[in-house]
Amino acid sequence: MIYCEDTKQVLSWHISKKCLFKHAKKLFEKAIEVAQIRPKKIITDGLYQYAAAIKKTIGWNWKVHLKQRFFISSGSLKNTWMKNSWTLCSTRMK
Structure with missing residues (x-):
């Protein structure tokens, strides 16, 4: 799930049973299409x-852009509601 931090609007979401590159790429492509x-x-x-999906869809280079703009959060603060919603969706898919 991708959402805008400023407007709190969900830009794109994708549910799948596996975590593959093509699914991550599709997720970012949908978000770019909606947000423009x-x-x-x-x-x-x-x-x-x-x-890899960010590099492919957005064009950020790791040495130039990704180190400054790509952050990994453990989910303890901002990411928690997204993980909870993913857990709920994945259990309903089974």
């Missing part, structure tokens, strides 16, 4: 496919 702007920073839960 590139983000200033991205905070994720640390899924390793996100860095």
Whole structure:
């Protein structure tokens, strides 16, 4: 799930049984299509496919952009509600 921190609007979400690169890429493509702007920073839960998907869809280079704009949060503060909603959705899919 991707949401705008300023407006609190959900930009895109994708539910799948596996965490693959193509799913992460599709998630970022939907968010860029809805927002129609590139983000200033991205905070994720640390899924390793996100860095590659961000590079592919947004075009950020790791040495130049990703070190400054890509943050991994443990989920203790801002990311908690997203993890809780993902847990709820994944249990309903089973």
